[in-house]
Amino acid sequence: MIGDNNIKIKQLMLLIILIIPGGKYLSLPIVMARGIGRDSPYACLILFAIDLLMLLCIVWALNLNTYRKSVYEIISSTLSPIVAKIIMGIFALFLLVRLSYLMVYSIDIFSSTFSIKTNWLAFIIPVAIAVIFMISRGMTAVARLAQILFAFIIIAQLTMLILSIPQTDIGNLQPVLDKGIGGVLRKLPDYTLWYGDCLILLFFADCIPKNEEKYGILVAGFGISAAICIGLSVVYIGLFGSYAKYNNLAMSKVSQFIIQQTTLGRLDWLMLVIWSVSVLIKIVMFSFCCMRSINHILNITTQIGKYISLIAVMVIIVVLPLLTDVKQLVSDAFSTGWGKYVFWVCQYLLPPLLPLLVCRTNKREQADNNIILNSKSKLKKLVDGDAQQQTNMADSIMRGQP
């Protein structure tokens, strides 16, 4: 049976701090360096600024969501069930693409750090089992786990960032915006796929306890994680300069610089292992959200049905890299290709609309509540009236009157 999914806002904040840099730093700085060059940290900054606007809309919507309706219920009741299912379908595809990409890069980091040749199935099946197990314990348990590991992961991440700074050459970031801001802006749409992690908050709209109100800390959490990501991007370009585009995994490359004395062994591997836990948490969160999207699309409500949809998600992720080159597919179809426009519906169209939709849902809910209240009072009156009549009748019978 899938466990409790209630998550406090503070826990959500910690999860945001963990999952945004977790995974984003596997390959994104390299992918962006290939397209944008040394100006990629500025592109990163702009995309995070856009994400911040979307997050503010989401936070506003969550704050308005007093009836704790799920995002599916909100869209379904205000637009239509068909539109809700289409949006859930886009969400499911978005999350599947991100998940596949995460998994493929996770094996790369595992191979480059621990085992030179790693079998995909042997790597992914234990990960998939761990994900299924963690989701089966419920998101409350995952959030508690994130709370416990938070300090360790952040220390590892900041160690890799801060200890690498002395070796960076800030001159590698210059000339600043050599081709003008236009050059960066034109390339931006090709990298939106890697952003929008805050969308997962929507899937917890009905999981936040009703007494929770401090939504502002989610924005603070986002700010911290964005600062870490931008910082890492700057450090990466500072370390590798014009050679930045030729690497494969940014984090494993940056972490090498935490030890200046090469005779001290590989402390970076230890840091990398601890940091990798954040990638696993991200995979769990995305898998859970993907499972919920599929459940909404197929109207799955039973426990066994939820397990089947979760296993289906895992099977897709396991099998897809065996059939095609996921990195190429994601790059051609969803990063630079048409797919990104489809995802923009969820990433950049839905969040600004959401507060409005929540308001409408609230009004409907209020109206429904009023109707129910009126009906109840009428019923009560009727019941009370009937009871009075029956009492009168009983009195007359007792008195022997007809």
Next chain:
Amino acid sequence: MSALKRIGIILIVGTVLALISSSFLVVPISKRAIIVGMGIDYVDNQYVVMCEVLSAESSSDTPGTSTTIVISGVGETITDALEDIHVKTGQLPSLGQCCVVLLGESIYKYQQMNLPLSLFTHSVAFKDNTVIACFDGNACQAISATTAVTPSPSFALSQLIQGSQQRTSIPKSTLIKFISKQHDNPSMSGYLSVVTFTPDQQINDDKTKHTQGYFDCKSIAVFTDYMYAGTVSGDEYHGFGLVTDKTFHSYIVNDEQGGSVFPPKASVGIFTKRLNKDVEWQGQSITFTIKCNLRIDRTNTDETGKLFKFINKSTLPIDNSVLVNTRDRVTEQINKTYQFSQQLKCDYLEISNMLYQKYGSEWLDYVINHPNSVFEDVTLDVQVEVTR
């Protein structure tokens, strides 16, 4: 839990374990040649690689500690040579712990350096901040030698080039620094430390026969577009360290007021070095300004190069002549290194890079038509300020 569930769990766990055990490349530590340093030479159209590897056997003198042994391989490429080591010894070469790569004269003087180094730049296990150095002579012989202080030549070299960085004038040169400085950068120049070995005595013990001596590093080899351009040594070398890296050099200068109390020479070290380099480009005129602020003091015992921080000021006076003489010495060294770069036509002071960083594509367009402008049109302005 029902019996059926238990059987199911055991089956799943068993399957996963079977997959894992048969699918990972598991190499026992005793079958791995963990390379800590390597020397590479090019002899008779073949690469000769001599690797210092950690031995799984404990040292007989100090049980529980590991020793190093030297193994070699030959091949048409460095990869082939490493494969040769695998074939000959049955041990899989592992590059993840390598802390120094020494390139012999036959390679660094005559080959385009990006080719032999490409194996390391493409390797995911090899650290990008590994020290790469040139060896004046046969690198393989150097890797099989020992020093009196540190028996392992790799660790001795790593200590020499990296560990003593702020106490000496040796600039640090790592793989990624060397490669990235010459890749897509208008200066297209990089440098590597040049190591020499001076033999002291021949050691003949029961197990090995090797030379003991000491390494030193008093020059750098500079490269243009990965090809050797020349060797920078002496004052030019110290000047390069002053304006390029976080190196700190001690100076012995005339102390005119020393007289009877102090010797007529004063030995000074550097507390802090503040460097500000700027370029100005107008038409065909380029001005390269180097502002160097040094805070110096007399060196005490156990001090070289960079002086220890948070030390109370010495009561020993520093006369103005010491400050002036130090300033003149530093200015002379910077001027010399600049002049030598003009002479070599190798922009190892990265003037072109600085111009690109400041003026962007405009400079790139200009430099295509005026490739020698950084050697012909530059006016150097050195402003050294020495304080106590």
